[in-house]
Amino acid sequence: MHFTSETSSNGVIERTFTLDEITGVLWSPTSGTVGAPLLLSGHAGGMHKKAPGLVASALHCVTTYGYTVAAIDAPGHGDRPRNSQDQRWAEAIHRARAAIAPIAPIVIDYNMSLAERAVPEWQATLDALQALPEVGAEAPIGYGGMTLGVVTGLMLTAVDSRIAAVSFGGVYVHDALIEAARKITVPVEYRIPWDEDEIDHTAAIALFDAFAAREKTLHAHPGRHNQVPEYERDSSARFFARHLGRAADTASD
Amino acid sequence: MHFTSETSSNGVIERTFTLDEITGVLWSPTSGTVGAPLLLSGHAGGMHKKAPGLVASALHCVTTYGYTVAAIDAPGHGDRPRNSQDQRWAEAIHRARAAIAPIAPIVIDYNMSLAERAVPEWQATLDALQALPEVGAEAPIGYGGMTLGVVTGLMLTAVDSRIAAVSFGGVYVHDALIEAARKITVPVEYRIPWDEDEIDHTAAIALFDAFAAREKTLHAHPGRHNQVPEYERDSSARFFARHLGRAADTASD
Numbered sequence: 080m081h082f083t084s085e086t087s088s089n090g091v092i093e094r095t096f097t098l099d100e101i102t103g104v105l106w107s108p109t110s111g112t113v114g115a116p117l118l119l120s121g122h123a124g125g126m127h128k129k130a131p132g133l134v135a136s137a138l139h140c141v142t143t144y145g146y147t148v149a150a151i152d153a154p155g156h157g158d159r160p161r162n163s164q165d166q167r168w169a170e171a172i173h174r175a176r177a178a179i180a181p182i183a184p185i186v187i188d189y190n191m192s193l194a195e196r197a198v199p200e201w202q203a204t205l206d207a208l209q210a211l212p213e214v215g216a217e218a219p220i221g222y223g224g225m226t227l228g229v230v231t232g233l234m235l236t237a238v239d240s241r242i243a244a245v246s247f248g249g250v251y252v253h254d255a256l257i258e259a260a261r262k263i264t265v266p267v268e269y270r271i272p273w274d275e276d277e278i279d280h281t282a283a284i285a286l287f288d289a290f291a292a293r294e295k296t297l298h299a300h301p302g303r304h305n306q307v308p309e310y311e312r313d314s315s316a317r318f319f320a321r322h323l324g325r326a327a328d329t330a331s332d
Numbered sequence: 333m334h335f336t337s338e339t340s341s342n343g344v345i346e347r348t349f350t351l352d353e354i355t356g357v358l359w360s361p362t363s364g365t366v367g368a369p370l371l372l373s374g375h376a377g378g379m380h381k382k383a384p385g386l387v388a389s390a391l392h393c394v395t396t397y398g399y400t401v402a403a404i405d406a407p408g409h410g411d412r413p414r415n416s417q418d419q420r421w422a423e424a425i426h427r428a429r430a431a432i433a434p435i436a437p438i439v440i441d442y443n444m445s446l447a448e449r450a451v452p453e454w455q456a457t458l459d460a461l462q463a464l465p466e467v468g469a470e471a472p473i474g475y476g477g478m479t480l481g482v483v484t485g486l487m488l489t490a491v492d493s494r495i496a497a498v499s500f501g502g503v504y505v506h507d508a509l510i511e512a513a514r515k516i517t518v519p520v521e522y523r524i525p526w527d528e529d530e531i532d533h534t535a536a537i538a539l540f541d542a543f544a545a546r547e548k549t550l551h552a553h554p555g556r557h558n559q560v561p562e563y564e565r566d567s568s569a570r571f572f573a574r575h576l577g578r579a580a581d582t583a584s585d
Contacts, residue, residue, distance in 0.1 A: 273550070280541075284533065287552065297526070297552035299540065310574060314567065321563060 080207035091141050098207050101200050102158040103151035104128050106137050107213065108326070112145055115326035117208060117218045118319060119201060119242075120150040121228025123304070124190060125169075127157030132307065136223065140316050145326025147214055151204055153227055154196045165189070183251045183277045186226075191255060194231040201235050219243050219323040223315060226250055226304060237262040244268075244322035246315040249275055249304030252282040260289035267295040268318040270311055272304040294322075333460035344394050351460050354453050355411040356404035357381050359390050360466065361579070365398055368579035370461060370471045371572060372454060372488075372495075373403040374481025376557070377443060378422075380410030385560065389476065393569050398579025400467055404457055406480055407449045418442070436504045436530045439479075444508060447484040454488050472496050472576040476568060479503055479557060490515040497575035499568040502528055502557030505535040513542035520548040521571040523564055525557040547575075 084095045087109060094105045108115075118140055122130045128150040137148035155161035161169065168189035175182045209216045221244040224232040229250035236242040237259040246268040250256065267290050271283045280299075287297045296318070300311050337348045340362060347358045361368075371393055375383045381403040390401040408414035414422070421442035428435045462469045474497040477485040482503035489495040490512040499521040503509065520543050524536045533552075540550045549571070553564050 271550075273548075280537065284537065288533075294554060295526075295552075296554070297524075297550070299548075299550035301547060301549070310570065313570075317563065317566075 080204075080211070089138075089142070091138055098204055100159065101151050101204060102128065103149060103204060105147065105149050105208075106141050107147045108141050108145050110145075111147075111213055112326040113213055114215050114218050115145050115147055116319065116323035117214055117220045118146050118148045118323075119205070119220065119222045119232070120148055121197075121201075121222065121224030121232045122150060122153065122156070123225040124153075124186060124193075124227035125156070128152045129157070132225070132305070132312075136312050136315065139312065140319065143316060144320050146319070146323075147208075147218070149204065149208055151197075151200060153193050153231065154200070155193070165193070168192075181277060187251050187253045190227045190230045190251075191253075193227060194234045197231040198235045198238065201231065202239060205239070205241060221245065221319045221323050223247060223319070225307075230256065233259040233263065236265065244319060246270075246318050248272065248307060249278055250286075251277065252279070252286045256286060257289045260286055261291055264291045264293075266318070266322045267292045268315060269295070269297050270307065270315070271297065271299045272302055272306065273299045274301060275303045278304070333457075333464070342391075342395070344391055351457055353412065354404050354457060355381065356402060356457060358400065358402050358461075359394050360400045361394050361398050363398075364400075364466055365579040366466055367468050367471050368398050368400055369572065369576035370467055370473045371399050371401045371576075372458070372473065372475045372485070373401055374450075374454075374475065374477030374485045375403060375406065375409070376478040377406075377439060377446075377480035378409070381405045382410070385478070385558070385565075389565050389568065392565065393572065396569060397573050399572070399576075400461075400471070402457065402461055404450075404453060406446050406484065407453070408446070418446070421445075434530060440504050440506045443480045443483045443504075444506075446480060447487045450484040451488045451491065454484065455492060458492070458494060474498065474572045474576050476500060476572070478560075483509065486512040486516065489518065497572060499523075499571050501525065501560060502531055503539075504530065505532070505539045510539060510542045513539055514544055517544045517546075519571070519575045520545045521568060522548070522550050523560065523568070524550065524552045525555055525559065526552045527554060528556045531557070 080098045082094045082096050086093050090109050096103050140146040152159045155165040171185045208214045222232040222242050223246045225248040229247040244266045248270045249272040333351045335347045335349050339346050343362050349356050393399040405412045408418040424438045461467045473494050475485040475495050476499045478501040482500040497519045501523045502525040
């Protein structure tokens with residue numbers, strides 16, 4: 080893991096890094112506590128590691144709970160070149176959108192392909208993060224994500240026991256996700272954007288029901304997946320604080 | 333409205349009152365602010381105005397947000413004599429429980445009868461509360477409740493435009509509730525106890541869908557209706573603070 084830049088503002092250090100082909104970013108409090116909880120943040124499809132909503136949530140967790148937050152670009156996203164197959168998927172989505180046709184079938188295939196590649200990348204990133212003295216192997220780890228970031232996060236959590244809590248938003252439900260959910264026993268918070276045209280409520284509830292977790296919470300909120308209310312972002316941060324704790328020197332809220 | 337007792341502890345004044353046949357209780361901060369939001373709290377079936385969970389939520393809202401909270405006994409509950417028809421319903425529920433038979437059909441009829449009587453009682457109570465100088469006609473008003481308290485609250489909110497926000501928990505869904513929900517346009521927060529044997533998830537979601545409110549949020553939590561997690565109680569208080577505001581002299585949290 081090579082740090083390629085470091086900036087600091089409002090009590091938060093932002094460091095970009097590379098790890099082989101992976102491009103990522105790490106946010107941590109300037110008053111960093113060794114072993115503070117680590118949050119992995121998976122951006123939505125078509126977005127990148129510094130998507131505005133992701134950054135807002137990350138900064139909130141850093142400043143309020145003293146968390147370290149990491150985000151990486153998905154393959155072909157952000158600072159990473161897109162291969163020709165991914166390019167074809169992206170174009171198919173654009174064409175479907177332009178034709179006001181369903182995009183879910185294309186997105187599901189595209190996201191599964193991306194997630195299969197992203198899971199080992201997240202695991203390598205996690206190895207490297209745990210080797211950093213300011214993180215360490217004992218930091219409790221959570222994962223949060225939206226759309227593509229959900230698919231990746233659920234596939235990752237199903238196979239990597241280091242992930243101790245998952246909070247995620249809207250996603251197109253399909254069999255592979257249901258299968259992953261059946262393997263997930265750690266606490267889950269699942270936000271369904273209730274007014275998303277292509278998110279079927281029954282399928283979304285089936286995904287919720289599939290989680291093997293005892294501690295699972297479902298939230299339906301008005302609007303679409305990219306219209307997450309501020310109070311839901313707060314709720315997600317509180318969810319992580321309940322299950323991962325918070326850095327020792329942060330005040331209660 | 334006649335106040336029949338007054339005690340004070342930990343910054344909260346508790347006053348019991350009677351209004352004709354109604355028996356009630358009012359909690360308010362010792363540092364009371366005129367016009368602070370008023371919360372009406374509807375107890376569960378078989379409980380009373382000072383049910384432990386209700387009191388815990390009420391005290392939290394008073395001490396954190398400076399709210400005034402009112403609860404009244406449902407007809408035949410708490411300090412109020414039970415008539416012979418209600419007695420028959422209560423006995424039928426006990427018999428069904430003992431026989432491990434479904435109680436929902438009995439509870440639905442019983443609660444509808446109680447709610448039809450309780451709605452005008454809540455309206456009379458609200459009139460009397462608004463006439464108190466420390467409440468006044470301008471205080472924003474919310475309603476929170478569980479089981480029987482939900483039925484009463486939804487019937488009340490459907491007909492009384494003074495209720496500006498509703499947060500409620502588990503309830504047996506039936507047509508009259510769906511009808512009431514269709515008339516409710518104020519913000520709604522609805523908690524479904526996901527492990528309640530007799531609460532059908534599909535019916536619960538149909539109730540959520542029926543609300544005409546644009547601002548509606550659904551939470552599913554582990555456990556039964558009487559196992560509301562602490563974080564859900566907090567969420568409910570935050571919901572009211574978002575929609576009703578808070579007393580001017582309370583700190584942000």
